[in-house]
Amino acid sequence: VCGFDLLRCEGRSYVCDVNGWSFVKNSYKYYDDAACVLRKMFLEAKAPHLSSAIPPILPWKVNEPVQPTEGLTRQGSGLGTFGQSEELRCVIAVMRHGDRTPKQKVKLKVTExxxxxxxxxxxxxxxxxxxxxxxxxxxxxxxxxxxxxxxxxxxxxxxxxxxxxxxx
Structure with missing residues (x-):
C-alpha cells in the first residue's frame, strides 16, 4: 500500500481510496510478512513479556524452505556479496500526515x-x-x-x- 485518500466528514475520517494495492493483493508472502510485523508490534506494545517467548515467524512457516526471489541481488546492486537475491515486498508505516490541508470539494445537484x-x-x-x-x-x-x-x-x-x- 503506497498511500490512501481520506474523506473527512462531520469530524471523522474515512479511507475512501487505497493506492498501490494491486502489486501485493495476490501475494501470500506480503500478508505473511505483514502479519509477522504487526504481531511483533502489538506484542511489544501490549504484552512485552510474551514478545521474546513467541517465535518471530508464523508457526506454519517454520519448516518451509526459504525460496529465492528474482529481485535485485546484493551482489548486482553493490549492497553486499555472495549473490544473495532479495526483493522488497512491503514497507509498513502508520503515520499521521497533518501538514496538508484537505481539498475542499462541493457537490451540488442544481435545477436552476x-x-x-x-x-x-x-x-x-x-x-x-x-x-x-x-x-x-x-x-x-x-x-x-x-x-x-x-x-x-x-x-x-x-x-x-x-x-x-x-x-x-
Missing amino acids: EKLLNLMLKYNGGRPRAETKLKSAVQLQDLLDATRILVPRSRPGRESDSEAEDFEH
Missing part, C-alpha cells in the same frame, strides 16, 4: 436554469451528469451566477468576507 446553462457552457454545450469547475474563471462565473440568484440575507452587507456568516 442559470446554473444549468453555466454547466452546459463548461461541458461544451453537451448535457452531462457532472461538471467540474476548477479554474479561477469558472469559479468566478459560478460565484457571479450565485450572487444573482441568492439575495443577500441582510441589507447593508458589502464585503465578501462577510459571506462566512451564511449558513450552509
